[in-house]
Amino acid sequence: MDQTQFVTLARLGAVAALGLAAVGSALGCGTAGMAAIGAWKKAYLKGKNALFTLLIFVGAPIAQTIYGMLLMMFIKGRAEATPENWAAYLGVGIFGGIGMMASAWYVGKSAADACNALGETGKGLVNYLMVLGVGETVALFVMVFSMMLVS
Numbered sequence: 334m335d336q337t338q339f340v341t342l343a344r345l346g347a348v349a350a351l352g353l354a355a356v357g358s359a360l361g362c363g364t365a366g367m368a369a370i371g372a373w374k375k376a377y378l379k380g381k382n383a384l385f386t387l388l389i390f391v392g393a394p395i396a397q398t399i400y401g402m403l404l405m406m407f408i409k410g411r412a413e414a415t416p417e418n419w420a421a422y423l424g425v426g427i428f429g430g431i432g433m434m435a436s437a438w439y440v441g442k443s444a445a446d447a448c449n450a451l452g453e454t455g456k457g458l459v460n461y462l463m464v465l466g467v468g469e470t471v472a473l474f475v476m477v478f479s480m481m482l483v484s
Contacts, residue, residue: 342419343412346426347405350479353430354401354437354472361394361441368445372452384451386458390444393465397437400476404429407480421483429479436472440465 369391373383408422447461 336416339416339419340412343416343422344409346419346423347408347412349423349426350404350408350430350433351398351401353427354404354433355398357434357437358394358396358398360434361397361437361439361444362391364438364441365391365393365444365448368448369452372448375452384455387448387451390447390451390461390465393444393469394437394441396469397433397440397472400472401430401433404433404476404479408483411483418483425479425483429475432475432479433472436468436475440468440472443468 369387372387376383404426408426412419412422443464444461447457447465450457451461
């Protein structure tokens with residue numbers, strides 16, 4: 334293989350990091366969004382105001398796409414400098430992306446439960462946000478440790 338093929342394979346890892354993280358964000362935001370819509374429907378049926386704060390939960394999983402983009406840019410920069418390490422970049426992109434995808438998906442699932450709970454009780458916003466923060470931390474760790482692995 335030549336340098337061009339090395340760079341191409343490394344860039345495949347970079348785009349995998351972004352793509353997989355974005356898939357997780359889409360799954361997470363979609364799951365939380367469905368729960369928010371259900372909570373708003375219940376509020377309207379009871380003649381109550383819908384809680385606008387549920388949008389916080391819907392948007393919680395989107396940060397993983399940003400982490401995927403940061404990892405993508407990091408891998409891309411490293412691939413240009415040392416393309417012979419293409420296999421490491423490809424692996425880090427794929428497995429780092431999967432880690433961020435899982436984090437986003439499960440943050441979204443937790444956010445969906447938070448929507449249901451807050452919608453029914455009107456209480457616990459800070460507690461629910463702390464739980465989402467723990468799940469968010471997983472994606473941050475994946476991003477940072479992935480970068481450390483190939484630096």
